[in-house]
Amino acid sequence: MWTGVALAATAAVFLVVRSFRPAPLPAPAPWTGPLPQAAPPEGMAIFQLPTGTYENRAALAYRGGSFGDVRRFAATAVLVQHPAGDLLIDAGFGAGVEAHIAAMPSYRRTPHELGATVDEQLRAKNYDLGRLRGVLITHAHWDHVSGLEDLDVPIWMNPAEGRYVERAKDAALFRGIAGRRQVHSYTFDGPPYLGFPSSHDVYGDGSVVIVEAGGHTDGSVVVFVSLPDARRFAFIGDLTWQMEGVTLRAERPKMLRVLADVQPARVREGLLRVISLADRMHVVPAHDVHAYDPIPRWACATTRSL
Template sequence: MIKKTLLAALVVALLALGWTFTPQKLPLPAQAGALLPPVPATTVDISVAETGTMDSNALLAYRGGEIKQLPFGMDCFVIRHPRGIIVFEGGFGRNLAEHMKTVPWLMRTLAKVHAQTPLADQLQAAGITPGQLLGLFITHNHWDHIGAVEDLKGVPVFVNRTEREFIANGGEATALMRSFEPLNYQVYDFDGPAYAGFPASHDVFGDGSVVIVPIAGHTPGSVVAFVRTAQHDYALIGDQAWQHEGVDIPAERPWLSRRMVDEDPETVRANLGKLHQLQAANPRLVIVPSHDRRVTSTLPRFLAVSTTSAEVSTQP
Protein backbone atom coordinates (compact mmCIF):
# COMPACT_ATOMS: atom_id res chain seq x y z
CA MET A 1 0.00 0.00 0.00
CA ILE A 2 2.82 2.39 0.91
CA LYS A 3 4.59 1.63 -2.39
CA LYS A 4 1.43 2.38 -4.37
CA THR A 5 0.93 5.63 -2.49
CA LEU A 6 4.52 6.69 -3.11
CA LEU A 7 4.25 5.76 -6.79
CA ALA A 8 1.04 7.75 -7.14
CA ALA A 9 2.64 10.73 -5.43
CA LEU A 10 5.64 10.49 -7.78
CA VAL A 11 3.39 10.39 -10.84
CA VAL A 12 1.46 13.43 -9.62
CA ALA A 13 4.70 15.31 -8.94
CA LEU A 14 6.06 14.53 -12.40
CA LEU A 15 2.82 15.59 -14.05
CA ALA A 16 2.85 18.84 -12.07
CA LEU A 17 6.46 19.49 -13.08
CA GLY A 18 5.65 18.76 -16.72
CA TRP A 19 2.74 21.19 -16.62
CA THR A 20 5.11 24.05 -15.75
CA PHE A 21 6.77 23.59 -19.16
CA THR A 22 3.51 23.96 -21.10
CA PRO A 23 2.65 27.25 -22.85
CA GLN A 24 1.00 29.82 -20.62
CA LYS A 25 0.75 33.51 -21.41
CA LEU A 26 1.09 35.79 -18.41
CA PRO A 27 -1.67 38.29 -17.64
CA LEU A 28 -0.89 41.85 -18.70
CA PRO A 29 -1.09 44.89 -16.46
CA ALA A 30 -4.27 46.91 -16.83
CA GLN A 31 -2.36 50.07 -17.62
CA ALA A 32 -0.61 50.67 -20.94
CA GLY A 33 3.16 50.86 -21.05
CA ALA A 34 4.77 54.16 -20.13
CA LEU A 35 6.38 56.31 -22.79
CA LEU A 36 10.10 56.96 -22.69
CA PRO A 37 11.16 60.60 -22.45
CA PRO A 38 12.13 62.30 -25.73
CA VAL A 39 15.54 61.34 -27.12
CA PRO A 40 18.08 63.42 -25.16
CA ALA A 41 20.41 65.91 -26.80
CA THR A 42 23.36 63.69 -25.91
CA THR A 43 23.20 60.10 -27.11
CA VAL A 44 25.67 57.25 -26.85
CA ASP A 45 27.03 54.44 -29.01
CA ILE A 46 26.61 50.83 -27.91
CA SER A 47 28.36 47.70 -29.12
CA VAL A 48 28.45 44.06 -28.05
CA ALA A 49 31.51 42.13 -26.93
CA GLU A 50 30.80 38.39 -27.07
CA THR A 51 32.69 36.39 -24.42
CA GLY A 52 31.15 32.94 -24.74
CA THR A 53 28.01 30.87 -24.87
CA MET A 54 26.17 28.34 -22.78
CA ASP A 55 24.27 25.83 -24.90
CA SER A 56 20.95 25.17 -23.23
CA ASN A 57 17.42 24.33 -24.27
CA ALA A 58 14.63 26.70 -25.23
CA LEU A 59 12.41 24.41 -23.17
CA LEU A 60 14.12 25.78 -20.05
CA ALA A 61 14.03 29.44 -21.12
CA TYR A 62 10.30 30.16 -21.15
CA ARG A 63 7.04 28.27 -20.81
CA GLY A 64 6.14 26.78 -24.16
CA GLY A 65 9.72 26.81 -25.43
CA GLU A 66 10.62 24.24 -28.07
CA ILE A 67 12.83 21.26 -27.36
CA LYS A 68 15.83 22.65 -29.20
CA GLN A 69 19.28 23.83 -28.27
CA LEU A 70 19.99 27.56 -28.18
CA PRO A 71 23.29 29.38 -27.62
CA PHE A 72 22.78 31.54 -24.53
CA GLY A 73 25.18 34.41 -25.14
CA MET A 74 27.46 35.72 -22.42
CA ASP A 75 27.81 39.23 -23.76
CA CYS A 76 29.06 42.58 -22.55
CA PHE A 77 27.83 45.97 -23.73
CA VAL A 78 30.42 48.66 -24.37
CA ILE A 79 28.90 52.14 -24.21
CA ARG A 80 30.76 55.18 -25.51
CA HIS A 81 29.69 58.56 -24.14
CA PRO A 82 31.39 61.90 -24.87
CA ARG A 83 32.78 61.74 -21.32
CA GLY A 84 34.20 58.24 -21.64
CA ILE A 85 33.50 54.52 -21.80
CA ILE A 86 31.43 52.33 -19.50
CA VAL A 87 30.62 48.63 -19.75
CA PHE A 88 27.47 46.78 -18.76
CA GLU A 89 27.87 43.10 -17.82
CA GLY A 90 31.07 41.16 -17.32
CA GLY A 91 30.32 37.95 -19.21
CA PHE A 92 32.87 35.13 -19.04
CA GLY A 93 36.33 36.01 -17.76
CA ARG A 94 39.80 34.61 -18.23
CA ASN A 95 39.40 32.13 -15.36
CA LEU A 96 36.13 30.64 -16.58
CA ALA A 97 37.05 27.05 -15.70
CA GLU A 98 37.56 28.06 -12.07
CA HIS A 99 34.41 30.16 -12.03
CA MET A 100 32.40 27.19 -13.28
CA LYS A 101 33.21 25.32 -10.09
CA THR A 102 30.84 27.66 -8.22
CA VAL A 103 27.88 26.85 -10.48
CA PRO A 104 25.11 24.56 -9.14
CA TRP A 105 25.49 20.94 -10.23
CA LEU A 106 22.17 20.81 -12.09
CA MET A 107 23.00 23.86 -14.19
CA ARG A 108 26.43 22.44 -15.04
CA THR A 109 24.81 19.17 -16.04
CA LEU A 110 22.15 20.72 -18.29
CA ALA A 111 24.45 22.99 -20.29
CA LYS A 112 27.63 23.05 -22.36
CA VAL A 113 29.86 26.09 -21.99
CA HIS A 114 32.03 27.58 -24.73
CA ALA A 115 34.58 30.32 -24.11
CA GLN A 116 35.26 33.12 -26.57
CA THR A 117 37.56 36.10 -26.09
CA PRO A 118 37.24 37.61 -22.59
CA LEU A 119 36.24 41.27 -22.37
CA ALA A 120 39.60 42.32 -20.90
CA ASP A 121 41.42 40.88 -23.92
CA GLN A 122 39.02 42.53 -26.35
CA LEU A 123 39.54 45.89 -24.67
CA GLN A 124 43.30 45.40 -24.84
CA ALA A 125 43.08 44.55 -28.55
CA ALA A 126 41.11 47.77 -29.07
CA GLY A 127 43.78 49.80 -27.29
CA ILE A 128 41.59 50.52 -24.27
CA THR A 129 43.29 50.21 -20.89
CA PRO A 130 41.37 49.49 -17.67
CA GLY A 131 42.25 52.99 -16.52
CA GLN A 132 40.28 54.44 -19.42
CA LEU A 133 37.03 52.83 -18.27
CA LEU A 134 34.77 55.04 -16.20
CA GLY A 135 33.13 52.00 -14.69
CA LEU A 136 31.74 48.49 -14.96
CA PHE A 137 28.00 48.11 -14.33
CA ILE A 138 26.29 44.77 -13.74
CA THR A 139 22.55 44.13 -14.12
CA HIS A 140 22.86 41.58 -11.29
CA ASN A 141 25.66 39.66 -9.67
CA HIS A 142 25.28 36.05 -10.73
CA TRP A 143 28.41 34.21 -11.86
CA ASP A 144 27.78 34.47 -15.62
CA HIS A 145 27.61 38.28 -15.57
CA ILE A 146 30.75 39.12 -13.61
CA GLY A 147 33.76 37.36 -15.15
CA ALA A 148 35.42 40.59 -16.26
CA VAL A 149 35.26 42.02 -12.74
CA GLU A 150 38.19 39.82 -11.76
CA ASP A 151 40.13 40.64 -14.94
CA LEU A 152 39.66 44.41 -14.62
CA LYS A 153 40.68 44.90 -11.00
CA GLY A 154 40.76 48.56 -10.05
CA VAL A 155 37.99 49.58 -12.45
CA PRO A 156 35.07 51.03 -10.45
CA VAL A 157 32.27 48.47 -10.07
CA PHE A 158 28.93 50.26 -9.84
CA VAL A 159 26.19 48.51 -7.87
CA ASN A 160 23.08 49.82 -6.18
CA ARG A 161 22.75 49.61 -2.42
CA THR A 162 20.31 46.68 -2.44
CA GLU A 163 22.47 44.58 -4.76
CA ARG A 164 25.57 45.41 -2.71
CA GLU A 165 23.82 43.94 0.33
CA PHE A 166 22.86 40.89 -1.75
CA ILE A 167 26.50 40.39 -2.71
CA ALA A 168 27.48 40.45 0.95
CA ASN A 169 24.67 38.22 2.19
CA GLY A 170 23.55 36.20 -0.84
CA GLY A 171 25.25 32.94 0.07
CA GLU A 172 26.27 30.68 -2.81
CA ALA A 173 24.52 32.88 -5.39
CA THR A 174 27.09 35.66 -4.91
CA ALA A 175 30.06 33.67 -3.62
CA LEU A 176 32.04 34.22 -6.83
CA MET A 177 31.67 38.00 -6.63
CA ARG A 178 32.85 37.97 -3.01
CA SER A 179 35.88 35.92 -4.04
CA PHE A 180 37.02 38.83 -6.25
CA GLU A 181 37.10 41.27 -3.34
CA PRO A 182 38.51 43.71 -2.41
CA LEU A 183 36.91 45.65 -5.26
CA ASN A 184 36.48 49.31 -6.03
CA TYR A 185 32.74 49.30 -5.35
CA GLN A 186 30.84 52.48 -6.16
CA VAL A 187 27.43 52.22 -4.51
CA TYR A 188 24.64 54.29 -6.02
CA ASP A 189 21.07 55.01 -4.99
CA PHE A 190 17.96 55.46 -7.09
CA ASP A 191 17.74 59.13 -6.27
CA GLY A 192 16.19 60.25 -9.55
CA PRO A 193 12.54 60.58 -10.58
CA ALA A 194 10.21 57.92 -11.94
CA TYR A 195 11.27 56.72 -15.39
CA ALA A 196 9.49 54.57 -18.02
CA GLY A 197 6.92 53.44 -15.48
CA PHE A 198 9.49 52.53 -12.83
CA PRO A 199 9.27 54.36 -9.50
CA ALA A 200 12.81 55.78 -9.37
CA SER A 201 15.95 56.04 -11.45
CA HIS A 202 19.68 56.70 -11.52
CA ASP A 203 20.98 58.84 -14.39
CA VAL A 204 24.55 57.67 -14.98
CA PHE A 205 25.80 60.77 -16.82
CA GLY A 206 23.12 63.21 -15.72
CA ASP A 207 21.96 63.85 -19.30
CA GLY A 208 19.41 61.08 -19.90
CA SER A 209 21.63 59.03 -22.22
CA VAL A 210 22.00 56.08 -19.83
CA VAL A 211 19.38 55.65 -17.10
CA ILE A 212 19.16 52.75 -14.66
CA VAL A 213 15.96 51.66 -12.91
CA PRO A 214 15.36 49.03 -10.22
CA ILE A 215 13.62 45.80 -11.20
CA ALA A 216 13.91 43.45 -8.23
CA GLY A 217 12.93 39.82 -8.59
CA HIS A 218 15.69 37.83 -10.27
CA THR A 219 17.93 39.24 -7.55
CA PRO A 220 16.91 41.84 -4.96
CA GLY A 221 18.92 44.59 -6.66
CA SER A 222 18.51 43.68 -10.34
CA VAL A 223 18.33 46.63 -12.73
CA VAL A 224 17.33 47.59 -16.24
CA ALA A 225 19.57 50.03 -18.10
CA PHE A 226 17.98 52.29 -20.73
CA VAL A 227 20.56 53.24 -23.34
CA ARG A 228 19.63 56.02 -25.75
CA THR A 229 21.38 56.05 -29.13
CA ALA A 230 20.65 58.15 -32.20
CA GLN A 231 18.93 55.21 -33.95
CA HIS A 232 17.37 53.14 -31.17
CA ASP A 233 16.58 52.98 -27.49
CA TYR A 234 17.82 49.83 -25.78
CA ALA A 235 16.65 48.29 -22.52
CA LEU A 236 19.30 45.97 -21.10
CA ILE A 237 17.12 43.74 -18.93
CA GLY A 238 19.68 41.24 -17.67
CA ASP A 239 17.97 37.96 -16.78
CA GLN A 240 14.41 39.13 -16.30
CA ALA A 241 13.95 36.95 -19.38
CA TRP A 242 16.55 34.64 -20.87
CA GLN A 243 15.12 34.88 -24.39
CA HIS A 244 12.98 37.56 -26.05
CA GLU A 245 9.88 35.34 -26.03
CA GLY A 246 9.75 35.85 -22.28
CA VAL A 247 8.83 39.49 -22.94
CA ASP A 248 7.11 39.14 -26.33
CA ILE A 249 4.52 36.56 -25.24
CA PRO A 250 5.03 37.24 -22.22
CA ALA A 251 5.93 33.94 -20.54
CA GLU A 252 7.88 33.11 -17.41
CA ARG A 253 10.53 30.45 -17.01
CA PRO A 254 9.39 26.91 -16.16
CA TRP A 255 9.34 26.04 -12.47
CA LEU A 256 12.67 24.18 -12.57
CA SER A 257 14.47 27.20 -14.04
CA ARG A 258 12.75 29.62 -11.68
CA ARG A 259 13.73 27.45 -8.75
CA MET A 260 17.39 27.54 -9.78
CA VAL A 261 17.79 31.25 -10.46
CA ASP A 262 14.99 33.58 -9.32
CA GLU A 263 14.97 35.05 -5.82
CA ASP A 264 11.35 36.22 -6.18
CA PRO A 265 9.54 34.51 -9.09
CA GLU A 266 6.26 36.35 -8.50
CA THR A 267 7.95 39.72 -8.95
CA VAL A 268 9.72 38.50 -12.10
CA ARG A 269 6.32 37.43 -13.42
CA ALA A 270 4.94 40.94 -12.93
CA ASN A 271 8.09 42.46 -14.44
CA LEU A 272 7.62 40.51 -17.68
CA GLY A 273 4.12 41.90 -18.16
CA LYS A 274 5.40 45.40 -17.50
CA LEU A 275 8.26 45.03 -19.99
CA HIS A 276 5.85 43.63 -22.58
CA GLN A 277 3.65 46.72 -22.26
CA LEU A 278 6.67 49.03 -22.33
CA GLN A 279 7.92 47.46 -25.56
CA ALA A 280 4.49 47.83 -27.19
CA ALA A 281 4.29 51.52 -26.28
CA ASN A 282 7.74 52.52 -27.57
CA PRO A 283 8.50 51.60 -31.21
CA ARG A 284 12.16 52.72 -30.93
CA LEU A 285 12.75 50.47 -27.94
CA VAL A 286 14.69 47.21 -28.31
CA ILE A 287 14.41 44.91 -25.30
CA VAL A 288 17.74 43.13 -24.84
CA PRO A 289 17.87 40.01 -22.65
CA SER A 290 21.53 39.50 -21.78
CA HIS A 291 21.58 35.91 -23.04
CA ASP A 292 19.56 36.10 -26.28
CA ARG A 293 22.08 35.98 -29.12
CA ARG A 294 19.27 36.46 -31.65
CA VAL A 295 18.83 39.95 -30.20
CA THR A 296 22.39 40.89 -29.27
CA SER A 297 23.61 39.88 -32.74
CA THR A 298 21.55 42.76 -34.19
CA LEU A 299 23.64 45.31 -32.27
CA PRO A 300 26.98 46.63 -33.56
CA ARG A 301 30.04 44.47 -32.80
CA PHE A 302 32.58 45.93 -30.39
CA LEU A 303 35.59 44.42 -32.08
CA ALA A 304 36.19 42.07 -34.98
CA VAL A 305 37.86 39.40 -32.84
CA SER A 306 37.93 35.69 -33.52
CA THR A 307 34.61 34.04 -32.77
CA THR A 308 36.26 30.64 -32.35
CA SER A 309 35.02 29.09 -29.14
CA ALA A 310 36.45 26.35 -26.97
CA GLU A 311 34.31 24.04 -24.86
CA VAL A 312 34.99 24.38 -21.15
CA SER A 313 34.49 21.54 -18.71
CA THR A 314 31.42 22.08 -16.56
CA GLN A 315 32.57 19.64 -13.88
CA PRO A 316 34.68 20.70 -10.89
Protein backbone atom coordinates (compact mmCIF):
# COMPACT_ATOMS: atom_id res chain seq x y z
CA MET A 1 0.00 0.00 0.00
CA TRP A 2 1.34 3.40 -0.95
CA THR A 3 1.91 5.75 1.96
CA GLY A 4 1.38 9.48 1.77
CA VAL A 5 5.13 10.04 1.84
CA ALA A 6 5.71 7.58 -1.02
CA LEU A 7 2.97 9.15 -3.10
CA ALA A 8 4.38 12.62 -2.50
CA ALA A 9 7.88 11.46 -3.43
CA THR A 10 6.61 9.79 -6.61
CA ALA A 11 4.67 12.90 -7.57
CA ALA A 12 7.76 15.06 -6.99
CA VAL A 13 9.90 12.83 -9.21
CA PHE A 14 7.22 12.88 -11.91
CA LEU A 15 7.08 16.69 -11.83
CA VAL A 16 10.87 16.99 -12.02
CA VAL A 17 11.09 14.58 -14.97
CA ARG A 18 8.19 16.31 -16.70
CA SER A 19 9.91 19.69 -16.40
CA PHE A 20 12.71 18.44 -18.68
CA ARG A 21 10.33 17.53 -21.53
CA PRO A 22 9.87 19.88 -24.50
CA ALA A 23 7.28 22.55 -23.78
CA PRO A 24 7.75 25.56 -26.08
CA LEU A 25 6.64 28.90 -24.74
CA PRO A 26 3.76 30.55 -26.60
CA ALA A 27 5.06 32.34 -29.69
CA PRO A 28 5.08 36.10 -29.08
CA ALA A 29 3.99 38.43 -31.84
CA PRO A 30 7.02 39.51 -33.89
CA TRP A 31 8.19 43.07 -33.35
CA THR A 32 6.67 44.98 -36.26
CA GLY A 33 7.39 48.55 -35.19
CA PRO A 34 10.44 50.54 -36.25
CA LEU A 35 13.72 49.82 -34.53
CA PRO A 36 14.95 52.66 -32.30
CA GLN A 37 17.02 55.27 -34.04
CA ALA A 38 20.78 54.84 -33.76
CA ALA A 39 23.72 56.79 -35.18
CA PRO A 40 26.76 54.59 -34.54
CA PRO A 41 29.91 56.50 -35.56
CA GLU A 42 32.21 55.39 -38.32
CA GLY A 43 35.00 53.28 -36.92
CA MET A 44 32.84 51.65 -34.26
CA ALA A 45 33.26 47.86 -34.16
CA ILE A 46 32.79 44.84 -31.92
CA PHE A 47 35.04 41.83 -31.32
CA GLN A 48 34.69 38.59 -29.38
CA LEU A 49 37.37 37.56 -26.89
CA PRO A 50 36.80 33.89 -25.95
CA THR A 51 38.50 33.02 -22.66
CA GLY A 52 37.47 29.38 -22.27
CA THR A 53 34.54 27.03 -21.92
CA TYR A 54 33.01 24.67 -19.38
CA GLU A 55 30.79 21.65 -19.94
CA ASN A 56 27.11 21.27 -19.24
CA ARG A 57 24.30 19.04 -20.45
CA ALA A 58 21.83 20.39 -22.96
CA ALA A 59 19.04 18.91 -20.84
CA LEU A 60 20.02 21.24 -18.01
CA ALA A 61 20.17 24.26 -20.31
CA TYR A 62 16.73 24.17 -21.93
CA ARG A 63 13.56 22.09 -21.88
CA GLY A 64 13.79 19.28 -24.41
CA GLY A 65 17.58 19.13 -24.45
CA SER A 66 19.28 15.73 -24.32
CA PHE A 67 21.24 14.48 -21.32
CA GLY A 68 23.61 12.89 -23.81
CA ASP A 69 24.30 16.22 -25.52
CA VAL A 70 27.31 17.71 -23.75
CA ARG A 71 27.64 21.40 -24.56
CA ARG A 72 30.64 23.70 -24.26
CA PHE A 73 29.38 26.76 -22.43
CA ALA A 74 31.17 29.91 -23.55
CA ALA A 75 32.95 32.32 -21.24
CA THR A 76 33.40 35.10 -23.78
CA ALA A 77 33.82 38.85 -23.46
CA VAL A 78 32.86 41.33 -26.18
CA LEU A 79 34.91 44.45 -26.87
CA VAL A 80 32.97 47.44 -28.17
CA GLN A 81 35.28 49.91 -29.88
CA HIS A 82 33.86 53.42 -30.00
CA PRO A 83 35.51 56.79 -30.70
CA ALA A 84 34.26 58.04 -27.32
CA GLY A 85 36.02 55.20 -25.49
CA ASP A 86 35.76 51.43 -25.51
CA LEU A 87 33.69 49.12 -23.34
CA LEU A 88 33.80 45.41 -22.55
CA ILE A 89 30.60 43.43 -22.14
CA ASP A 90 31.43 40.86 -19.43
CA ALA A 91 34.96 39.70 -18.64
CA GLY A 92 35.10 35.92 -19.13
CA PHE A 93 37.61 33.76 -17.26
CA GLY A 94 40.51 35.44 -15.49
CA ALA A 95 43.98 34.27 -14.56
CA GLY A 96 42.65 33.05 -11.21
CA VAL A 97 39.76 31.04 -12.62
CA GLU A 98 41.07 27.69 -11.32
CA ALA A 99 40.84 29.05 -7.78
CA HIS A 100 37.44 30.57 -8.55
CA ILE A 101 36.12 27.18 -9.71
CA ALA A 102 37.71 25.35 -6.78
CA ALA A 103 35.86 27.64 -4.38
CA MET A 104 32.49 26.49 -5.70
CA PRO A 105 30.55 23.50 -4.33
CA SER A 106 31.82 20.24 -5.87
CA TYR A 107 28.57 19.57 -7.74
CA ARG A 108 29.05 22.81 -9.69
CA ARG A 109 32.58 22.06 -10.86
CA THR A 110 32.48 20.76 -14.40
CA PRO A 111 35.24 19.96 -16.92
CA HIS A 112 36.55 23.16 -18.43
CA GLU A 113 39.06 24.47 -20.94
CA LEU A 114 41.00 27.68 -20.42
CA GLY A 115 42.06 30.13 -23.10
CA ALA A 116 43.87 33.45 -22.91
CA THR A 117 42.30 35.98 -20.55
CA VAL A 118 40.87 39.25 -21.83
CA ASP A 119 43.84 41.09 -20.36
CA GLU A 120 46.28 38.78 -22.15
CA GLN A 121 44.45 39.07 -25.46
CA LEU A 122 44.34 42.86 -25.33
CA ARG A 123 48.01 43.19 -24.39
CA ALA A 124 49.05 40.71 -27.10
CA LYS A 125 47.91 43.26 -29.71
CA ASN A 126 49.32 46.28 -27.82
CA TYR A 127 45.85 47.57 -27.03
CA ASP A 128 45.86 50.93 -25.27
CA LEU A 129 44.15 50.08 -21.98
CA GLY A 130 43.62 53.80 -21.43
CA ARG A 131 40.86 53.57 -24.05
CA LEU A 132 38.85 51.17 -21.92
CA ARG A 133 36.06 52.96 -20.07
CA GLY A 134 35.18 49.86 -18.11
CA VAL A 135 33.51 46.46 -18.07
CA LEU A 136 29.73 46.40 -18.37
CA ILE A 137 28.57 43.22 -16.64
CA THR A 138 25.33 41.58 -17.74
CA HIS A 139 25.17 40.25 -14.16
CA ALA A 140 27.51 39.38 -11.30
CA HIS A 141 27.90 35.58 -11.56
CA TRP A 142 31.41 34.11 -11.48
CA ASP A 143 31.61 33.05 -15.14
CA HIS A 144 30.93 36.62 -16.26
CA VAL A 145 33.24 38.43 -13.83
CA SER A 146 36.26 36.19 -13.20
CA GLY A 147 38.35 38.22 -15.66
CA LEU A 148 37.64 41.47 -13.80
CA GLU A 149 40.41 40.50 -11.42
CA ASP A 150 43.01 41.18 -14.14
CA LEU A 151 41.59 44.52 -15.32
CA ASP A 152 42.07 47.71 -13.34
CA VAL A 153 39.10 49.52 -14.87
CA PRO A 154 35.68 50.59 -13.58
CA ILE A 155 32.90 48.01 -13.32
CA TRP A 156 29.62 49.20 -14.80
CA MET A 157 26.68 48.04 -12.70
CA ASN A 158 23.17 49.30 -11.89
CA PRO A 159 21.76 49.74 -8.35
CA ALA A 160 19.49 46.68 -8.56
CA GLU A 161 22.47 44.45 -9.29
CA GLY A 162 24.28 46.16 -6.45
CA ARG A 163 21.52 45.00 -4.10
CA TYR A 164 21.82 41.46 -5.47
CA VAL A 165 25.57 41.52 -4.90
CA GLU A 166 25.11 42.53 -1.27
CA ARG A 167 23.11 39.43 -0.36
CA ALA A 168 23.68 36.63 -2.88
CA LYS A 169 26.02 33.69 -2.28
CA ASP A 170 26.53 33.45 -6.05
CA ALA A 171 28.07 36.95 -6.00
CA ALA A 172 30.81 36.13 -3.50
CA LEU A 173 33.55 36.21 -6.14
CA PHE A 174 32.29 39.54 -7.46
CA ARG A 175 32.26 41.05 -3.96
CA GLY A 176 35.90 40.11 -3.50
CA ILE A 177 36.91 41.68 -6.80
CA ALA A 178 34.67 44.75 -6.67
CA GLY A 179 36.05 45.72 -3.28
CA ARG A 180 39.30 46.60 -5.06
CA ARG A 181 37.76 48.27 -8.12
CA GLN A 182 35.84 51.43 -8.89
CA VAL A 183 32.16 50.75 -9.55
CA HIS A 184 30.47 53.00 -12.08
CA SER A 185 26.79 53.00 -11.14
CA TYR A 186 24.42 53.80 -13.98
CA THR A 187 20.65 54.11 -13.85
CA PHE A 188 17.92 53.38 -16.36
CA ASP A 189 17.24 57.01 -17.11
CA GLY A 190 15.93 56.49 -20.64
CA PRO A 191 12.60 55.54 -22.18
CA PRO A 192 11.20 52.07 -22.88
CA TYR A 193 13.22 50.24 -25.51
CA LEU A 194 11.99 47.38 -27.71
CA GLY A 195 9.43 46.28 -25.14
CA PHE A 196 11.68 46.62 -22.10
CA PRO A 197 10.47 49.14 -19.52
CA SER A 198 13.50 51.46 -19.34
CA SER A 199 16.93 51.98 -20.83
CA HIS A 200 20.33 53.64 -20.59
CA ASP A 201 22.06 55.00 -23.71
CA VAL A 202 25.79 54.62 -23.00
CA TYR A 203 27.15 57.00 -25.65
CA GLY A 204 24.06 59.09 -26.34
CA ASP A 205 23.99 58.00 -30.00
CA GLY A 206 21.90 54.83 -29.74
CA SER A 207 24.85 52.58 -30.56
CA VAL A 208 24.96 50.84 -27.15
CA VAL A 209 21.76 50.73 -25.12
CA ILE A 210 21.36 48.82 -21.85
CA VAL A 211 17.88 47.71 -20.80
CA GLU A 212 16.61 46.52 -17.47
CA ALA A 213 15.70 42.84 -17.74
CA GLY A 214 16.10 41.41 -14.23
CA GLY A 215 14.86 38.00 -13.19
CA HIS A 216 18.06 35.98 -13.46
CA THR A 217 19.55 38.34 -10.89
CA ASP A 218 17.97 41.50 -9.53
CA GLY A 219 19.73 43.79 -12.00
CA SER A 220 20.64 41.54 -14.92
CA VAL A 221 20.56 43.36 -18.24
CA VAL A 222 20.36 43.02 -22.01
CA VAL A 223 22.78 45.11 -24.08
CA PHE A 224 21.72 46.19 -27.56
CA VAL A 225 24.51 47.17 -29.97
CA SER A 226 24.00 48.89 -33.33
CA LEU A 227 26.89 49.03 -35.82
CA PRO A 228 27.61 51.45 -38.67
CA ASP A 229 26.90 48.72 -41.25
CA ALA A 230 23.30 48.52 -39.90
CA ARG A 231 23.79 45.19 -38.12
CA ARG A 232 22.23 44.95 -34.67
CA PHE A 233 23.02 42.61 -31.81
CA ALA A 234 21.27 41.76 -28.55
CA PHE A 235 23.59 40.44 -25.85
CA ILE A 236 21.07 38.83 -23.53
CA GLY A 237 23.26 37.46 -20.74
CA ASP A 238 21.59 34.46 -19.12
CA LEU A 239 17.97 35.00 -20.15
CA THR A 240 18.71 31.67 -21.78
CA TRP A 241 21.96 29.71 -21.72
CA GLN A 242 21.75 28.32 -25.25
CA MET A 243 20.29 29.51 -28.56
CA GLU A 244 17.49 26.93 -28.36
CA GLY A 245 15.95 29.18 -25.75
CA VAL A 246 15.28 31.55 -28.64
CA THR A 247 14.89 29.27 -31.67
CA LEU A 248 12.77 26.66 -29.88
CA ARG A 249 11.25 29.05 -27.31
CA ALA A 250 12.58 26.66 -24.69
CA GLU A 251 13.12 28.05 -21.22
CA ARG A 252 15.17 26.35 -18.53
CA PRO A 253 13.70 23.22 -16.87
CA LYS A 254 11.71 24.20 -13.79
CA MET A 255 14.28 22.80 -11.37
CA LEU A 256 16.97 24.96 -12.97
CA ARG A 257 14.70 28.01 -13.03
CA VAL A 258 14.18 27.66 -9.30
CA LEU A 259 17.90 27.21 -8.65
CA ALA A 260 19.27 29.78 -11.09
CA ASP A 261 16.75 32.62 -11.25
CA VAL A 262 15.62 35.01 -8.54
CA GLN A 263 12.37 35.71 -10.46
CA PRO A 264 11.71 32.97 -13.04
CA ALA A 265 8.55 34.64 -14.32
CA ARG A 266 10.48 37.79 -15.10
CA VAL A 267 13.10 35.80 -16.99
CA ARG A 268 10.32 34.32 -19.09
CA GLU A 269 8.97 37.80 -19.87
CA GLY A 270 12.41 38.98 -20.95
CA LEU A 271 13.02 35.89 -23.06
CA LEU A 272 9.71 36.36 -24.88
CA ARG A 273 10.60 39.98 -25.62
CA VAL A 274 13.90 38.86 -27.11
CA ILE A 275 12.24 36.09 -29.14
CA SER A 276 9.94 38.69 -30.70
CA LEU A 277 13.06 40.54 -31.94
CA ALA A 278 15.00 37.54 -33.23
CA ASP A 279 14.22 38.19 -36.91
CA ARG A 280 15.33 41.84 -36.62
CA MET A 281 18.78 41.37 -35.04
CA HIS A 282 21.30 38.74 -33.99
CA VAL A 283 20.65 37.46 -30.46
CA VAL A 284 23.61 36.29 -28.37
CA PRO A 285 22.96 34.15 -25.28
CA ALA A 286 26.11 34.56 -23.20
CA HIS A 287 27.01 30.86 -23.00
CA ASP A 288 26.23 29.68 -26.54
CA VAL A 289 29.59 29.22 -28.27
CA HIS A 290 28.17 29.45 -31.79
CA ALA A 291 26.09 32.56 -31.10
CA TYR A 292 29.33 34.55 -31.31
CA ASP A 293 30.18 33.26 -34.81
CA PRO A 294 29.10 36.46 -36.65
CA ILE A 295 31.42 38.55 -34.44
CA PRO A 296 35.09 38.72 -35.48
CA ARG A 297 37.69 37.54 -32.99
CA TRP A 298 39.90 40.17 -31.44
CA ALA A 299 42.89 37.92 -32.11
CA CYS A 300 42.24 38.36 -35.85
CA ALA A 301 41.60 42.12 -35.68
CA THR A 302 43.76 44.62 -37.50
CA THR A 303 45.24 46.93 -34.89
CA ARG A 304 44.18 50.51 -35.52
CA SER A 305 43.64 53.78 -33.72
CA LEU A 306 40.25 55.42 -33.38
